Amino acid sequence: MKTRKEIITLCYAAVSVAMSFVLSFVEIPVGFQGGSINFVMIPLIVFAVYRGGLIWGLGAGAVFGTLKLLTGSSAVTWASILLDYTFAYAAVGLAGIFKGRKYGGILGALTGCVARFAVHFISGITIYAINAPSEVLGITTSSVLLFSFLYNIAYMGPNTVAAVVLSPVLGVAVTGFGSSARKTR
Helix, strand or coil, X not given: CHHHHHHHHHXXXXXXXXXXXXXXXXXXXXXXXXXXXXXXXXXXXXXXXXXXXXXHHHHHHHHHHHHHHHCCCCCCCHHHHHHHHHHHHHHHHXXXXXXXXXXXXXXXXXXXXXXXHHHHHHHHHHCCHHHCCCEXXXXXXXXXXXXXXXXXXXXXXXXXXXXXXXXXXXXXXXXXXXHHHHHHC
16 A cells, blocks of 8 residues: 555655746746746645655655756756755755644745755855855845855745745645545545
8 A cells, every 4th residue: 555655645746846847937037147036846845744745855856956957947067956956946845844743834834945045055155156246136245155145035035935825825725625535535
C-alpha cells in the first residue's frame, strides 16, 4: 500500500510543480536586475505543508527551480544556477517541516520564504558582489550586504506576504476537498 501512497504524493508534487511553472509567467517586475513579485511559491508551500512534507517539499522545489532555469532564465555561473534556482526553490520546501501542525500553513510559508530569501541573500553577497551597483532602491551604498538585503527584500517581502496569507487559505481548501472526497467512497 505504501507504493500507492507514494504514487499519489508524486502526482500531487507534479501538479504543484506544474502550477508553479504556469504561475511563473505571471509576474510583476521589481528592481533593475531581475526579481519579481509572483505566486510561484504558493503551490510548493501548499504541497509541502498539506500533502508531501519536508522531503517531498524539498524535491518539488528543486525540480521547479531547475525547470525554471532550463526554460529561459539566466544564471551567471554554475554556483548561481545552484543557489538562485535549485537551492532557492528547494528551500521553499522547508515549509514541509510544519506538515500536520497547528498553524502549519502560516509557519510553513514563513519558513519557506525566509529560507529562500536567505539563499538569494547569500548568492547576492558572494556571486553578485562584483556587479553590485552603488545605488539600490534610491539608497546609495558601498555595502554588498546592504545591497543584497535591499535588492532581495524588494521582491521577497511582497512574495512572503502573499504566501503567508494565501497558502493557509488554499491549504485548508485542498485538505477540505481531499478529506470529504475520501469520506464519500
